[in-house]
Amino acid sequence: MSEARVFHLKTPLSDEDVSKLRVGDIVYVTGIMVTARDEAHKKILEVIESGEKLPIDLKGLVLYHCGPVVRKREDGSWEVVAAGPTTSMRMESVEAEFIEKTGVKMIVGKGGMGQRTAEAMKKHKAVYAVFTGGAGALAADRIKRVVDVYWLDELGIPEAVWVFEVEEFGPLVVTIDTTGKNYYEEKMKEVKIKAEKIKEELMKVEFE
Amino acid sequence: MTDLNLEETFYEFIKTIATGIPEDIYTAIKNAYEKEENPVAKTQLKAILEDMEIACKKKRPICQDTGTPYLWIEIGEDFPVKPTKVIKQFTNALRKVTKEGYLRPNAVDPLYFKNSGDNTGRYIPWIHVEPVPGDKLKVYLMTKGGGSEAPSTLVMSTPLKGFENLKKTVIDAIARAGALPCPPVIVGVAIGAGADIVMSLAKKALLRPIGERHPDPKAAKIEEELLKALNKLEIGPHGFGGRLTALDVKFDYSYRHPATFAIGVVTSCWATRRGIIEISPDGSSKMLTRHLKLVDGECKIV
């Protein structure tokens, strides 16, 4: 791998912003990121389905697969204590529809997503990027302010929709781009082939 | 028996584990970062180091999944506090640390879908107690993340195919999991008589520091060979390749039954939060592990 390309982007993101990104690029985002996990995806799609207006226009924003740890300060404002990504694959079944109906341009999570999401990203011009799994304190540090939170009572802290103002949130590594290329799918195939060879070699080493 | 109350000591102990990465992991990631040539893998290692330092400086959890608490208690037969009291005092401290936001409430009732809100519940924390000679109390704590458990595997092999299956099981478990358990991982491996024995030993093996080899030369060789093989997978930090897929492999074993060869594999992530404290009969205590900690406004290994 040669040197990675690095981008600093501001929300709202345009089609052009995300179309120039390729798998392996590193991105730092400044602006608005909105969290949603399993329940919030369901909720947002239900609201759209019913014809009602969402409390926030998601067009051009960054969707973050994250269930943060937050606590209330004495003045009533929120402090984000840890906010690393959660496993994105759990949202695979609804993400294509989510991209189409909300117009989000970037999705951030961990572990990668599947073929349906990759196809929707190609069609609607969006990218998927991962934030270092487990780095919850670093993520919290890049969140400058909690702008708002929706459905907190109904969904609870980790599942609610949190609107974060972020500064230089990253490093985010693009693993699905607008051409539909999916880094992890290719990587896992490579690893599988390597595993077969490694096992063969290992069988020659005596343990007994 | 005395009225010695260890709650405050346990409270500080748990907080240290939640916010201070152990020295061995910090050093291993730092060394790997300096050597890594793959640029994307390098950014991941840098993010991990930054995360550890921010957690230390701001006294925040290292990862938002603050895990399930596992405890191993070695209690000296002449230690003045009864085991039941030790456990009660530890549990109280655990509740307090959770309430103050250093741990996320992670204990969920599987039948009634209810989160207890304080990290305690039926069999949680999970506790092993072992009476030992002497008058000291030693507590080992690991707060183990949910995702990091995912690749864990049990295989009940026939003895003749034992070592062959051991090799296969370890490589496949890590290869299949890819980026999900937040590599670089630590892998605990055990063989022995029964299913529960090997899973238990494999998990306990994760407590041993990175780089330390098993005292038995054959066991040490197993650790070294498996580690070498795993790093050839080139999964790397968060799946971005490079030389560091596994930080270490820790092996242990029990005697087996002539007809069995159980194989247990338990994995953990880079954010393996663990530590050991030793308490004397007068209540004074000393950490037996070193962690990244805030001292006079600076993060140091102490």
Ligand code: SF4
């Ligand atoms: S696997 Fe480890 S680092 Fe990753 S999210 Fe879970 S606890 Fe955190």
